Ligand SMILES: Cc1cc2nc3c(=O)[nH]c(=O)nc-3n(C[C@H](O)[C@H](O)[C@H](O)COP(=O)(O)OP(=O)(O)OC[C@H]3O[C@@H](n4cnc5c(N)ncnc54)[C@H](O)[C@@H]3O)c2cc1C
């Protein structure tokens with residue numbers, strides 16, 4: 086292998102975290118060799134529009150390329166998958182057999198759509214949405230007017246897809262194992278507002294139901310069998326069951342990684358199986374699981390756009406700093422979604438909240454601000470078309486303000502505290518039971 | 528040209544929509560819909576939209592970077 090003098094920094098994953106991390110390295114004064122390896126054939130592009138304007142037909146999947154903000158002078162290796170890591174020799178191996186040495190490695194490999202693995206997984210007409218190609222393929226299938234779209238999973242992406250399908254006038258069914266859409270992200274109390282939107286839009290929402298099997302004819306999906314014994318005739322299925330991470334190449338190298346993420350220390354350095362940080366390997370974005378000081382060092386992964394940028398920039402600063410001078414990454418999660426004509430925005434982590442209060446507007450008007458509390462502290466806020474209020478709540482979450490908010494302290498007359506309706510936490514394959522996951526953008 | 532709007536930051540103030548109505552549009556009460564790939568000849572107008580945004584949510588690829596660093 087070539088000597089370490091020329092090895093430089095290698096970024097694995099050519100998407101949001103990879104691009105912004107690479108830019109932060111240059112902004113931070115790094116002038117050495119920089120290589121970006123990405124297995125998709127495209128330059129970095131933006132995923133949020135895929136399940137919104139691209140499915141709706143308002144934007145082309147190819148128009149979502151991300152702007153470059155800094156001159157990188159990087160060597161791009163696109164269409165190349167990293168399959169191996171040698172931590173001692175500091176070399177990564179690519180699927181084509183070539184090897185790239187590194188001084189420091191930034192793992193920004195994100196997540197992949199969870200595939201349908203039950204009966205019917207081989208059938209045509211079954212889609213997921215993660216990549217540009219996924220969205221383009223699903224968009225063209227929707228444009229050829231399916232008889233009924235079946236969406237499996239009522240998370241953010243499932244609900245955004247249902248919204249697009251109903252805008253397109255397509256008969257749509259959404260099956261979710263929880264009592265309301267978005268239950269895991271926002272709780273059933275707020276999720277029921279979206280259930281109401283679905284009813285108004287003619288989306289057939291099946292609560293607390295599972296799809297047991299997909300059935301086909303001539304290789305194409307024709308029907309879904311549900312856990313309540315019923316069947317749905319469908320010729321287009323969208324599997325929106327969240328994301329998994331392909332971290333086999335990291336765990337084989339002795340790092341603490343599984344389908345839930347690559348575990349890091351507070352400075353975003355990857356941990357080995359002994360729990361010690363590898364001083365040359367960092368992670369950021371959807372793949373990174375780290376102890377977030379904001380939530381009492383709870384191990385979290387945050388699968389949202391804002392975190393990919395912030396964490397990549399943070400990891401880049403630590404890469405360029407001395408191992409004895411590493412800063413902990415503290416992050417207040419935030420995301421947006423748009424569906425059924427409503428702009429949804431959140432700050433904080435509502436997961437595990439025991440109580441919620443509507444502090445502006447009302448659920449029935451579908452314009453409101455809800456705050457979430459846990460152990461007497463404000464932990465999250467969600468806005469439905471009331472985004473202007475959110476920044477002041479971000480501050481309250483930051484300082485762990487008392488929950489419920491004191492009436493009159495903001496400008497409401499009375500706060501009703503309600504049960505947010507979160508489902509019991511699900512068991513995660515490969516993760517210890519104490520590891521609770523952040524609600525995924527999936 | 529390539530642009531992106533940080534929709535966590537965006538407050539739906541619609542100043543960008545007044546500056547470049549062909550490329551930024553508010554849907555519903557506050558959903559910002561924008562064109563991530565407007566034509567290069569629109570750069571002056573897009574930059575005006577960027578400057579008008581009170582929360583600096585709009586990022587634009589500088590013209591001299593567009594041809595550089597092509598993967
Ligand atoms: C359809 C959709 C809609 C979304 N909407 C929103 C939204 O409205 N708001 C919001 O806040 N967030 C949203 N998100 C989440 C947001 O897009 C992600 O958090 C963000 O993309 C994470 O960036 P990343 O760079 O960490 O990972 P990714 O974007 O997943 O990129 C990782 C890249 O690494 C590549 N890679 C993986 N393994 C390897 C390997 N071994 N070798 C080489 N390359 C590899 C992958 O192919 C991929 O290109 C959405 C996500 C999706 C999929």
Ligand code: SF4
Pocket residue numbers: 532536537538539540541542543544551559579580581582583584585
């Ligand atoms: S001006 Fe800025 S805050 Fe207002 S809608 Fe445009 S991007 Fe959003």
